[in-house]
Amino acid sequence: MPWWVPVALLVAVAIGLVLIYNSFVTWLNRVRNGWAQIDVQLKRRHDLIPNLVEVCRAYMTYERETLESLIRLRQEALRTQDTKKRQDQETQVSQHLRQLFALAENYPQLKASENLLALQEELASTENKIAFARQFYNDCVMEYNTRITQFPGNLVAWLFGFRPQPFFQIELASERAVPEVRL
Amino acid sequence: MYAQIASNYRWSVFLVLLMILLLGAVGYFVGGFFFGIPPDWAAVGAIVFALVWFLISYYGGKRLILWSSGAQKIAKEDHATLFNVVEEMSIAAGLPMPEIYVIADTAPNAFATGRHPGEAAIAVTAGLLTKLNRDELQGVIAHEMAHIKNHDIKLAMLLAVMVGTITLICDVAWRLLRAGVRAGRRGRGNALFALVAILFALLAPLFASLIRLAVSRRREFLADASAALLTRYPEGLASALEKIDADPEPLEVANRATQHLYIVNPLMKGARQEGGWYEKLFSTHPPTSERVARLRGMVGVSLPAERRASFLPGLPLKEERVSRPVGIPFPLLARLGLPAASVGTISLDRPAPVVAPEAREEPVEPTSLSCPRCREGLRKVSVKGRHLFPCPECGGILVSRQDLKALAQYDHRVLIRLDERFPNWVGYGWALISKKICPRCRKPLAETQFPEFGPAAVDWCAQCDLLWFDDTELSVMAKANASRFKTGEQREGVRL
Numbered sequence: 053m054p055w056w057v058p059v060a061l062l063v064a065v066a067i068g069l070v071l072i073y074n075s076f077v078t079w080l081n082r083v084r085n086g087w088a089q090i091d092v093q094l095k096r097r098h099d100l101i102p103n104l105v106e107v108c109r110a111y112m113t114y115e116r117e118t119l120e121s122l123i124r125l126r127q128e129a130l131r132t133q134d135t136k137k138r139q140d141q142e143t144q145v146s147q148h149l150r151q152l153f154a155l156a157e158n159y160p161q162l163k164a165s166e167n168l169l170a171l172q173e174e175l176a177s178t179e180n181k182i183a184f185a186r187q188f189y190n191d192c193v194m195e196y197n198t199r200i201t202q203f204p205g206n207l208v209a210w211l212f213g214f215r216p217q218p219f220f221q222i223e224l225a226s227e228r229a230v231p232e233v234r235l
Numbered sequence: 236m237y238a239q240i241a242s243n244y245r246w247s248v249f250l251v252l253l254m255i256l257l258l259g260a261v262g263y264f265v266g267g268f269f270f271g272i273p274p275d276w277a278a279v280g281a282i283v284f285a286l287v288w289f290l291i292s293y294y295g296g297k298r299l300i301l302w303s304s305g306a307q308k309i310a311k312e313d314h315a316t317l318f319n320v321v322e323e324m325s326i327a328a329g330l331p332m333p334e335i336y337v338i339a340d341t342a343p344n345a346f347a348t349g350r351h352p353g354e355a356a357i358a359v360t361a362g363l364l365t366k367l368n369r370d371e372l373q374g375v376i377a378h379e380m381a382h383i384k385n386h387d388i389k390l391a392m393l394l395a396v397m398v399g400t401i402t403l404i405c406d407v408a409w410r411l412l413r414a415g416v417r418a419g420r421r422g423r424g425n426a427l428f429a430l431v432a433i434l435f436a437l438l439a440p441l442f443a444s445l446i447r448l449a450v451s452r453r454r455e456f457l458a459d460a461s462a463a464l465l466t467r468y469p470e471g472l473a474s475a476l477e478k479i480d481a482d483p484e485p486l487e488v489a490n491r492a493t494q495h496l497y498i499v500n501p502l503m504k505g506a507r508q509e510g511g512w513y514e515k516l517f518s519t520h521p522p523t524s525e526r527v528a529r530l531r532g533m534v535g536v537s538l539p540a541e542r543r544a545s546f547l548p549g550l551p552l553k554e555e556r557v558s559r560p561v562g563i564p565f566p567l568l569a570r571l572g573l574p575a576a577s578v579g580t581i582s583l584d585r586p587a588p589v590v591a592p593e594a595r596e597e598p599v600e601p602t603s604l605s606c607p608r609c610r611e612g613l614r615k616v617s618v619k620g621r622h623l624f625p626c627p628e629c630g631g632i633l634v635s636r637q638d639l640k641a642l643a644q645y646d647h648r649v650l651i652r653l654d655e656r657f658p659n660w661v662g663y664g665w666a667l668i669s670k671k672i673c674p675r676c677r678k679p680l681a682e683t684q685f686p687e688f689g690p691a692a693v694d695w696c697a698q699c700d701l702l703w704f705d706d707t708e709l710s711v712m713a714k715a716n717a718s719r720f721k722t723g724e725q726r727e728g729v730r731l
Contacts, residue, residue, distance in 0.1 A: 082329065089326055166670065170315070177319035184327035187467070192329070 072208045079196040083217050086189030090220070093181045094142055100178065101126050101145075104171050108152065111162035115155050122148045139220075149175060186220045193217045239457060240386045247390045254397050255285040292396035297349045297356055300395055300496070304346075304488045306336035306358040313337075313567045317364065320373050321357060324380045327465045333357050333383065339571035342484040343367065346496035347379035348392050355383045361573055362484065364561045367475050372561050374462060374472030375479075378498055381461035387454055391496050399492025452521040459526055463533055473530040480523040499523055565609040565628075597653075599625075604674040606631065607694070607703050613674065614657075618642060618649055624674075625657040630706030632657065633674065639702060640687060647713040647720035654710040675699045689716045 105119050112119065125148060129141040153172065156162050197216045200209035208214075263278040292299070311318040318335060325332045333347070336358035343363040349355035357379045359372075367375065382388055463469035479499045486501035494502045500520045520526075563571075597616045604613040606626040613624040613633060621642050624633040632654060634642075642649055671680045673696035680694035680703055689712055694703035704712065713720065 086329065093326075173316060173319065177316075177323060180319075180323045181326050184323050184465075188327055188329045 068204075069208060072205055073212060076196070076200060076205070076209065076212075076214050079192065079199060080214065080217075082192045083189065083196050086185065086192045089185040090182060090189060093178055093185050097145070097175065097178045097182070098126055098130060100171065100175055101149075104149075104152070104168075104175065107165065107167045107171060108156065108162065111159050111165070112155070115152075118148065118152055118155060122152060146179065149179075190219050193219055239454070243386045243390045247393055250390070250393060250397070251289055254289070255282055259285065288397065288400075289393075292393055293350065296392040296396045297354070300348050300392060300493060301336055301356060301358060304338055304358060304493065305340070306338045306356075307571065308334060308336050309567065313570070314364070314564060316369065316561050317359065317372070320369065320376050321380075324373065324376045324465060327377070328380045328384050330355075330380065330384060333380075335359075337361060337364075337567065337571060338488060339573050340486055340488055341365075341573070342486040342501065343479045343482050344486050344489070344497045344499060344501050345375050345379055346493075346498065347382045347388050348395075348496060349383070349388050350392070351386070351389065352383050355388055357383075360486065361563055361568070361571055362482070363479070364563050366478055366482065366560055368560055370468060370471035371475035371478065373466050374468070374475045375498055377462035377465040378458050378472055380465060381458040382454075384461065385454070385457065387458065395493050395496055399490075455520050455526065456529065459530055460533075463530060469530040469533045473527045476523050476527050476530075495520075565611070569610065604633070607633065607671040607674055607680060608705065616653060618653075619645060621645075623653055625653060627657060630654075630657045632704045632709050634702055634704070636685075636700045636702055643688075643713070643716070643720045647717060650713040651710040654704070654707065654713075658706065671703060673699055673701060675701065687719075688712055689719075691715070 101122065105123060108115070108119060122145070125141060125145050129138060129145060132138045132141060153175075156168065162168055199205050200214045200216065259278045259282045263275075263281070309317070314335075314337070317337075321335055322332060330352045333349070333352075333355040334357070336356055338358055338360040340360045341362040343360055343366045345357065345359040345363055347355060347357045357376065359375070363372070363375065382391070459472060462472050466472070476499060486497070489497060489501035494500050597618060600615045602613050602615045602624060604624060605611065606613055606629060608631050609626060609629040611626055611628040613626055616623045616625060619642070621638040622634070623638070623642075626632070639650075671694055672678065673680055676696065676698050678696060678698060680696050682692040683695040683697075684690065684692050685695075685702075688702075691708075691712060693708070693712075694705075695701070696703075
């Protein structure tokens with residue numbers, strides 16, 4: 053066997069290692085970017101809530117409790133550091149927002165208010181953005197997790213300590229449930 | 236997807252090399268034989284020209300295409316919903332936010348262009364916004380976002396500018412040639428010109444088929460599928476494609492060079508796709524019916540209705556809200572220079588009024604006042620020396636309190652007739668943005684109740700004592716208070 057065969061093999065392995073390692077880093081960054089995007093949109097929703105409460109307060113005389121609990125939830129979620137707990141609180145904020153918009157249907161003047169309509173577009177879009185950011189994050193996590201568990205990627209992952217990332221779970225029971233068919 | 240990106244890259248390189256070689260050859264023959272330049276130098280000159288041309292199409296192609304389509308860049312303030320939909324899709328695709336342009340054309344269509352995802356642009360027509368609802372718009376934007384993500388836009392842009400220029404020259408040459416033949420002029424210079432023109436005319440179909448080959452139908456299917464994956468709602472795009480395809484209006488800004496950019500080929504919509512062999516051979520897009528069938532065949536992708544857009548997810552869906560077209564806010568409509576009546580496809584709440592033939596039509600004069608609601612110029616209608624200021628776009632009516640009181644006492648049916656004479660042409664999609672202001676003093680109007688005009692609140696400017704009635708509000712008010720007001724039969728003896 054000529055001397056250069058093992059050298060060539062070593063070089064090939066090294067190049068493969070570098071390529072696989074780099075692809076892991078790229079995908080891990082996409083996962084982190086996806087997570088950051090979710091956070092940005094959640095923050096945006098928190099910024100919109102005070103405006104919403106302000107608009108609703110002028111018309112809603114009987115729903116003080118709903119408004120106050122929404123404000124309280126927002127403040128709690130802003131203070132929370134723990135990711136798991138934060139997810140629960142954000143889910144509750146979503147539920148309260150829905151409840152508020154459902155209640156707004158009972159107030160014709162409020163429902164027709166241009167401020168509320170504009171806010172509704174912004175909040176609906178933010179909810180969409182949160183959902184799409186979550187979708188993008190989960191897609192990235194799936195791709196990344198597949199790459200680090202497939203052969204020979206799993207060897208490189210083990211060597212450099214790449215760990216699987218958690219999926220963003222849907223916490224709402226109503227979102228997980230099979231939608232009922234209305235006839 | 237990565238295979239698609241690599242294929243796009245290969246095609247772009249192939250296209251550029253082919254163009255350079257072809258131009259070199261044309262320079263070699265035409266320059267060499269007809270103009271007496273040494274052929275080698277002519278070829279070099281042509282290749283240099285082709286290189287410069289490539290650089291222009293590569294770096295300026297986006298601006299060139301957008302400019303030639305008459306697209307105008309918009310910001311979030313101009314159209315919040317469109318901006319939000321694009322942002323949602325850019326998040327779903329994990330791409331940077333593209334620039335958004337609107338084309339002042341009432342035919343619904345859209346395209347994306349740019350060099351790479353970092354500096355892409357999405358252009359939609361005004362007609363798209365007034366004819367599609369939010370879910371459908373989202374489908375269209377997702378399709379364009381998929382083209383951006385798959386790097387289809389660079390190749391499509393190069394094709395539009397480089398091949399487009401050649402087809403343009405061919406078209407012009409062909410028309411000139413035919414005009415020359417018809418005029419019956421013959422001569423040495425003309426014979427030479429005719430030869431070149433025939434050469435170009437022969438090349439034109441070649442380039443058309445090149446476009447067809449390069450922007451293959453597979454790309455459109457792939458973008459449709461990726462769009463369904465982004466929105467998780469293929470029905471939105473399917474229904475949008477059907478609407479765009481069925482729309483009879485032609486897209487004036489589209490031509491043979493840019494036809495392949497659009498989501499549905501604007502030159503071969505509807506029945507024309509199933510037409511003759513020529514249409515089939517040179518079609519840049521697969522038949523829309525086939526695209527729709529494939530989208531509808533995607534099972535298990537769709538989100539439940541409660542989870543998707545339109546308005547706050549998780550709320551019970553209201554049919555009228557979901558199916559409402561997105562619409563265009565008035566300031567943007569004015570900037571695009573479109574008369575509101577031309578995009579009057581926003582659903583009207585009631586049919587156009589039938590004016591009784593015996594009803595005398597009072598003359599309508601223009602005024603310098605602008606509508607409190609939509610900023611259109613108000614008109615002036617005089618009845619018995621009293622003045623009403625109707626808006627020809629949104630159908631609202633401005634009137635001073637004294638004049639209204641006098642007219643109501645004179646004959647309340649005049650008010651109903653005038654209100655019905657000026658219908659709402661634009662729906663209420665834009666009402667999200669506009670805030671009603673007094674056209675005279677520019678202060679916001681306040682909702683106030685007036686006992687003499689019934690219990691309903693009316694927009695009122697306290698300073699100028701002007702009342703504003705939105706479309707139909709005036710006739711509703713007049714009908715509700717009919718017993719209080721005098722009618723025409725009783726009007727004798729009432730002095731104005």
